[in-house]
Amino acid sequence: MNVIRSLLIAAAAAVLAAPPAAAQTAPKLKVGLMLPASGTYAALGTAIENGFKLYVAEQGGKLAGREVEFAQVDDESDPAKATDNVNKLLKRDSVDVLVGSVHSGVAMAMAKVAKDTGTPLIVPNAGAAAVTGSMCAPNIFRSSFSNWQPGYAMGEVVAAKGHKNVVTITWHYAAGDESVRGFKEAFEKAGGKVVKELNLPFPNVEFQALLTEIAATKPDAVYTFFAGGGAVKFVKDYAAAGLKKSIPLYAAGFLTDGTLEAQGADAEGLLTTLHYADDLGTPRDKAFRLAYAKAYKVQPDVYAVQGYDAAQMLAAGLTAVKGDLTRKPEFDSAIENAKIDSPRGAFTLSRSHNPVQDIYLRQVVGKENKLVGVASKALADPGQGCSM
Amino acid sequence: MDLATFLIQCLNALQYGLLLFLVASGLTLIFGIMGVINLAHGSFYMIGAYMAYALAPIVGATFGGGFFATLLVGLVLSVLLGYVLEWAFFSFLYDREHLQQVLMTYGLILVFEELRSLLVGDEVHGVAPPEVLSGALPLGGLMTYPVYRLFISGVCLVVAIGMYLVFTRTRLGMMIRAGSTNREMVQSLGIDIRFLYRVVFAGGVALAVLAGMIAAPVSSVYPGMGNTVLIVCFVVAVIGGIGSIRGALLAAVLVGAVDTFGNVLLPQAAGVLIYVLMALILLWKPQGLFRAG
Numbered sequence: 001m002n003v004i005r006s007l008l009i010a011a012a013a014a015v016l017a018a019p020p021a022a023a024q025t026a027p028k029l030k031v032g033l034m035l036p037a038s039g040t041y042a043a044l045g046t047a048i049e050n051g052f053k054l055y056v057a058e059q060g061g062k063l064a065g066r067e068v069e070f071a072q073v074d075d076e077s078d079p080a081k082a083t084d085n086v087n088k089l090l091k092r093d094s095v096d097v098l099v100g101s102v103h104s105g106v107a108m109a110m111a112k113v114a115k116d117t118g119t120p121l122i123v124p125n126a127g128a129a130a131v132t133g134s135m136c137a138p139n140i141f142r143s144s145f146s147n148w149q150p151g152y153a154m155g156e157v158v159a160a161k162g163h164k165n166v167v168t169i170t171w172h173y174a175a176g177d178e179s180v181r182g183f184k185e186a187f188e189k190a191g192g193k194v195v196k197e198l199n200l201p202f203p204n205v206e207f208q209a210l211l212t213e214i215a216a217t218k219p220d221a222v223y224t225f226f227a228g229g230g231a232v233k234f235v236k237d238y239a240a241a242g243l244k245k246s247i248p249l250y251a252a253g254f255l256t257d258g259t260l261e262a263q264g265a266d267a268e269g270l271l272t273t274l275h276y277a278d279d280l281g282t283p284r285d286k287a288f289r290l291a292y293a294k295a296y297k298v299q300p301d302v303y304a305v306q307g308y309d310a311a312q313m314l315a316a317g318l319t320a321v322k323g324d325l326t327r328k329p330e331f332d333s334a335i336e337n338a339k340i341d342s343p344r345g346a347f348t349l350s351r352s353h354n355p356v357q358d359i360y361l362r363q364v365v366g367k368e369n370k371l372v373g374v375a376s377k378a379l380a381d382p383g384q385g386c387s388m
Numbered sequence: 389m390d391l392a393t394f395l396i397q398c399l400n401a402l403q404y405g406l407l408l409f410l411v412a413s414g415l416t417l418i419f420g421i422m423g424v425i426n427l428a429h430g431s432f433y434m435i436g437a438y439m440a441y442a443l444a445p446i447v448g449a450t451f452g453g454g455f456f457a458t459l460l461v462g463l464v465l466s467v468l469l470g471y472v473l474e475w476a477f478f479s480f481l482y483d484r485e486h487l488q489q490v491l492m493t494y495g496l497i498l499v500f501e502e503l504r505s506l507l508v509g510d511e512v513h514g515v516a517p518p519e520v521l522s523g524a525l526p527l528g529g530l531m532t533y534p535v536y537r538l539f540i541s542g543v544c545l546v547v548a549i550g551m552y553l554v555f556t557r558t559r560l561g562m563m564i565r566a567g568s569t570n571r572e573m574v575q576s577l578g579i580d581i582r583f584l585y586r587v588v589f590a591g592g593v594a595l596a597v598l599a600g601m602i603a604a605p606v607s608s609v610y611p612g613m614g615n616t617v618l619i620v621c622f623v624v625a626v627i628g629g630i631g632s633i634r635g636a637l638l639a640a641v642l643v644g645a646v647d648t649f650g651n652v653l654l655p656q657a658a659g660v661l662i663y664v665l666m667a668l669i670l671l672w673k674p675q676g677l678f679r680a681g
Contacts, residue, residue, distance in 0.1 A: 038502075040611050042510040172659070200651055201659030203616060205607060208400040208537075209648040215531040216393040229512045229610030236514065236608065242524060242532030262514035262608055 032089035034100030037074035051307025064318035079105030104128035134385035147178035153359035153376035155186025172199035179225035239266035288343035352383030405644025406544035412624035414595035420631015428496035430618025436600020455518035470593030629676030
């Protein structure tokens with residue numbers, strides 16, 4: 001036992017004593033990826049990581065001449081451990097840039113640390129308003145969306161369809177509430193009325209009582225925000241309760257993203273809004289989808305795009321300062337003013353650093369979210385509470 | 389709320405309550421009779437749901453059977469799983485403190501989640517209800533009620549009655565009840581108490597797995613699904629009185645009703661209502677509604 005131990009120590013010492021890489025070019029850029037690798041959001045974390053690494057690989061493993069190295073932490077989508085996890089990346093791995101995460105609560109904790117330490121942070125999913133709202137900072141960026149955006153776009157669509165009275169149903173937590181707020185804002189501005197806002201606690205999936213309530217209210221349409229397992233169950237329950245035939249269902253795109261396989265025929269024909277669709281058909285998107293499918297043997301989804309664009313945003317900033325991260329103000333403003341050539345369509349950033357992007361209207365056909373058209377062109381999140 | 393809506397909501401409440409009973413009865417059985425706090429009970433529910441998803445194609449290929457054959461195979465596997473788990477882990481826990489039981493069963497949750505992730509992956513899956521039960525009954529003007537949900541309620545009722553009969557009318561039930569009150573005495577009468585416990589544990593596991601399997605078509609199958617169920621089941625077991633099957637049934641229906649009507653009438657407080665219910669009942673009856681033994 002002791003022999004093995006001393007051998008190990010000797011080996012470790014040898015590794016530590018080895019001289020650093022001879023080449024005296026620019027030092028490596030250390031990117032801290034804090035994404036869920038376990039739990040409900042594990043699949044999303046993998047897609048984001050893949051997307052990010054795909055872009056870096058396309059640049060030959062280098063951004064602005066600096067070789068990219070990754071340090072990774074599984075955040076388990078647990079806000080309680082988030083601060084510790086960020087600090088692990090910052091202190092133990094001394095990363096230069098933070099990228100994460102999926103869960104809004106975790107992203108908020110990351111934003112707080114990033115704000116305090118000034119480390120650049122790119123959020124590749126979490127849509128909480130506060131990230132580019134009350135928590136906004138010059139060094140905090142988002143490559144995905146705000147919960148408000150798809151909701152607002154859908155509000156316009158539903159109003160244009162001539163629906164007057166709508167019931168909303170969602171989980172009572174930040175993402176759900178913000179999505180419904182966006183919907184309501186646009187829908188009521190266009191003359192519609194949200195007659196009832198139904199909620200259930202996150203992540204409760206016992207919908208039957210609320211579906212009965214919808215049937216009793218008899219609205220013209222229903223708007224909903226659910227994701228993951230809840231989305232699958234809601235779509236199936238909605239159809240099983242016989243409501244799909246009589247009351248059209250509209251939703252933020254997460255309802256049918258990554259869940260179509262499980263929802264089966266019950267999702268057929270549903271209209272949703274999101275900043276990406278499965279068949280945009282642009283050359284940029286086709287090239288991305290082909291490269292992604294080649295590299296990972298699976299089709300990319302919206303999360304992969306968000307990861308890919310997070311890397312693009314980082315590259316835009318780094319290129320402007322020639323890889324020198326000490327020039328913070330220049331780095332920040334380069335990203336802020338960049339035009340990101342995303343597979344979803346080019347986008348810029350709002351003053352509070354959230355993408356100003358087209359929100360697409362999609363319809364479920366078979367196992368795909370087919371593009372119907374643009375629901376809202378260059379939609380910018382209001383960035384409420386951001387003073388920067 | 390008009391009368392028709394009210395009646396439909398009552399039906400919803402009853403159906404949810406009965407499903408809760410099916411999961412919670414296994415928990416209360418293991419806790420009440422063997423004195424083991426089993427946090428991994430929710431994992432058994434999850435395993436059941438994943439079995440319904442993953443076993444279906446295998447069973448279909450080997451036996452050519454559909455949903456019910458899968459159910460049967462799943463039940464056999466779950467009894468085996470329970471039997472082996474009791475032998476390998478739980479049999480060492482009877483004389484330990486509750487803290488150690490909690491630690492070990494919590495460890496099992498992590499192991500089961502990780503195994504699930506390795507074997508089946510982290511995606512969300514749907515399970516189709518069997519053809520015969522996939523219809524729906526018209527209900528009121530707009531709504532329909534899926535036949536499969538009625539089937540779930542039916543299964544839960546059958547299990548409830550079956551458990552009641554086994555415990556009160558059979559020799560096995562008598563031995564189990566005796567064993568929960570005085571282990572040594574039962575042993576000295578020449579009954580193999582270790583084997584008896586193993587059977588009870590396997591039964592408890594099978595109940596949770598059965599609940600997961602028959603709930604899969606309506607709940608869909610997703611990571612972490614056991615944890616939410618576990619918490620509600622503890623509430624049911626505590627309200628009903630630890631170890632009491634009758635109590636679990638009553639408590640489950642009560643929790644189902646409070647949750648259903650809470651969601652509709654007091655949506656902002658829906659998340660806490662069942663815990664308020666638990667607190668009130670414990671103030672009134674600290675041992676729960678029915679205390680076994």
